[in-house]
Amino acid sequence: MFAAATKSFVKQVGDGGRLVPVPSLSEADKYQPLSLVVKKKRCFLFPRYKFTSTPFTLKDILLGDREISTGISSYQLLNYEDESDVSLYGRRGNHIVNDVGINVAGSDSIAVKASFGIVTKHEVEVSTLLKEITTRKINFDHSLIRQSRSSRKAVLCVVMESIRTTRQCSLSVHAGIRGEAMRFHFMDEQNPKGRDKAIVFPAHTTIAFSVYELFIYLDGAFDLCVTSVSKGGFEREETATFALLYRLRNILFERNRRVMDVISRSQLYLDDLFSDYYDKPLSMTDISLKEGTHIRVNLLNHNIPKGPCILCGMGNFKRETVYGCFQCSVDGQKYVRLHAVPCFDIWHKRMK
Numbered sequence: 001m002f003a004a005a006t007k008s009f010v011k012q013v014g015d016g017g018r019l020v021p022v023p024s025l026s027e028a029d030k031y032q033p034l035s036l037v038v039k040k041k042r043c044f045l046f047p048r049y050k051f052t053s054t055p056f057t058l059k060d061i062l063l064g065d066r067e068i069s070t071g072i073s074s075y076q077l078l079n080y081e082d083e084s085d086v087s088l089y090g091r092r093g094n095h096i097v098n099d100v101g102i103n104v105a106g107s108d109s110i111a112v113k114a115s116f117g118i119v120t121k122h123e124v125e126v127s128t129l130l131k132e133i134t135t136r137k138i139n140f141d142h143s144l145i146r147q148s149r150s151s152r153k154a155v156l157c158v159v160m161e162s163i164r165t166t167r168q169c170s171l172s173v174h175a176g177i178r179g180e181a182m183r184f185h186f187m188d189e190q191n192p193k194g195r196d197k198a199i200v201f202p203a204h205t206t207i208a209f210s211v212y213e214l215f216i217y218l219d220g221a222f223d224l225c226v227t228s229v230s231k232g233g234f235e236r237e238e239t240a241t242f243a244l245l246y247r248l249r250n251i252l253f254e255r256n257r258r259v260m261d262v263i264s265r266s267q268l269y270l271d272d273l274f275s276d277y278y279d280k281p282l283s284m285t286d287i288s289l290k291e292g293t294h295i296r297v298n299l300l301n302h303n304i305p306k307g308p309c310i311l312c313g314m315g316n317f318k319r320e321t322v323y324g325c326f327q328c329s330v331d332g333q334k335y336v337r338l339h340a341v342p343c344f345d346i347w348h349k350r351m352k
Helices: 002-013 025-030 091-100 126-132 143-150 237-279 343-351
Strands: 035-043 046-057 072-087 109-124 155-165 169-174 196-201 206-216 222-225 323-325
Touching (some): 002 072, 025 196, 025 206, 109 126, 126 222
Antiparallel strands (some): 035 155, 072 109, 109 155, 109 169, 155 206, 169 196, 206 222
16 A cells, blocks of 8 residues: 555656655665665566665765765655545556455445655755765675676666655555455554554655666776666676777777878879879970989889889879989988879979
8 A cells, every 4th residue: 555655646746757656665764865776677568667675875885984975955845645546447456455455345446545744855966976976986896786787687776866754644545345454553443344444654754766877887987877868787898898899990990081081182182283284285394304404214224123103102002113313312212213204294393
């Protein structure tokens, strides 16, 4: 009955789907801010997740003894009183009947009343927590970390906010029939026929909570997943290897792109030079015909092997030549390889 009431509360209050109802009254004190819970997916048939409480807090799984000094703000949320009729043929009605343990033969619905009164919201200051955990590391030797890491379906979460009652509260159920023995203490003195059943729980009981998932890296660092887009879990070795290979691939791709861009620009420059050369009359371009200019020579006659032209032999295609010039030198070399036409004249035109 407590679980049904907290589910109804979360459904009516909303909060964009972040609020999670506390499933059991006996575990309500384990869903406090900075407490750790384990999130698991039930199976592919059930899209919702199951949250399991743990006896640990975030500080317990971190290396070092330093406390987490982050503020927790509190304020009144609302005054909650709810009365509703629940069909026995629905899942919620069956859950209430099984939880309370009454016989409902001959009935088709039950009336449920939840009186929580004024409830308060207690939430962790996210910005302060993010600064606090920047340099902290996870202790992989902790039993909770070892057990969660071994399961690929388990995700560790930190309780970031909890909603609590401020006074003694009651839940009552009316089925219109005589009740049987009940699990909790029921206020039944004023109703000898057992038509109304109620449970009472103390003030400051947590009825709902919300969490942020933790993503834990192989080196012990971790991130707090503050958005619904980011997902928690453990970094796997194969994931880290794939990420490294992916980064290397991107680096090589970028380097290759830059090289091809340089080659492309060089090729365009050479094309412009050649087109400019061929578009002019021979008398304007053939420098070797003028007096005092350098002379083309066949390098093979001087025991110099064929090689790439210094002007057009550095692109995609290694254009080689046997001609050159002894009057020019580059990088300590006492000659320069140049095609007879048009590289020889273009080279000396530029040098001039």
